[in-house]
Amino acid sequence: MPFYAVKKGHAPGVYETWTECQEQIKGFYGPKFKKFSTEEEALAFAEIPASDKTLSSVAKSIQPIVKKLMSGVKEVSPLCQTLVSMLTDLDDSEESKEFSILAYNVENYLDKLTTSVKLAIDSKLLTGTTKGKASDSSEDASESPEKKKSVEEGGFTGKKLADDDKDVFIAGSCFNNGKPNASAGLGVYWGEREKNTSERLGGRQTNIQAEINAAIRAVEQAKAKNISNLTINTSSEFIMNSMTKWLKTWKKNNWTKSDGKELINKEDLQKLDKKLEGINVKWVHVDKHCAGCKAADNLANKGAKLPLPE
Template sequence: MPYYAVRNGRVPGVYNSWSECHQNVSGFPRAIYKKFHTHSEALTFCKGPTEHPTASAKIHESRVDENTVDWTVVYTDGSCKGPQSNRRAGIGIFWGDNHPWNLSKKVVGKQTNIKAEMDACSEAIEHALSKEVPKLIIRTDSEFTMKVVEQWLPKWQRNGFRLANGQEVKNSDAVRRLAKAANNPRIKIKFEHVRGHKGIYGNTQADQLANLAADS
């Protein structure tokens, strides 16, 4: 599969699809990017010096080291449809155009959108672990999932996944699964929030995969 390396762009890094690469270089002054057939070659290109060093180029090179160059990026989404008596939920995981890891899958168990969103993140981490991916950026449009991982999860874990009133947290199975996956020492995880339905290519593709599963 091809890898698109962006050395100078809006967000330097290695991308799995031309669409994502194009979003980062289109209209960007002195954009530097190239297509490779291996991830290691793309990574080396990103870390290399610019052809025409400038003050702004040096800034972008420092961003390469700090942000996404050696991180794998995945977009996740969840969907839930139908009347309350017959809810159907699905997850969508998008790694890149025609990527063999892309996934459209029905949710097992409770059929809710929140569970679908968290299950999509968990599934992505679990698959990355099976492929020995060392660093993973998960981009989700779920504000609830972001609050879980950034605000609530540490306290819930300390309290045995129970609230202050002693009741178990809602969707506890999905929360526990996400906690187990995200805390695995074999992988580093970054969660990033993206705005849904705003034309972000990866998010749109993950949304389509989730809807496909919910509709099937």
């Protein structure tokens, strides 16, 4: 019998039917999956040890709960409590590392629930929310409330990525943005068990400045880790447009905008452009409410409260 391995999807794991596999990849941006004739090959592709099928079993056990939540049943509170309980019980167990991946995917499902349901779950699952942030429209465009998976098809700076790409989430934060007492910070989130970054921004204190420097820090850290293929996830449309649409034109026009004026963030954008040499990066625009973005945003908020660097 065939085995379907899902490396990147709503619930990574190994499935026995194509229908189950489809459920995990449908609507997921950039899924990675493959059909195998043996379970061992499928487990290897999905990066699940053959001796420990925890992720697959946990994924299957959580799906009925998620589906009930998604169907909009009336008795939502007990189901939410069950989900929270499952996450809490696994927090200190040896399965927590595998389950953390699934938790992020559950977060994507929760985005589609009603506001009341999300609030009930946020108190347990999410690390923090952004308060006091305002958009900085100092360049060609401000952020739009519309949700987009990608500003431009592809979204690459460098060559297209192989299967060994590493994901990172970045965020910039600025309290009192645009005011004399503005305080900005940046966050770089690699994962629950990884060394993540929370820093106060030096220099001009704006949200966009913080976002650019978060991208710079992520690329610097990726190179230090010898990562050659990197996927940078951001909720900032400015970063997405800058890297996938405007960068080439800016460079061609000697780092000026369409009206001939010099870019306010010219130096930082030039620094980021220089850092991108020698590494392949895919830029992905993600919903600001996804777990990775919230984690990066929380780091950025904490960084904004730190003292200014000397």
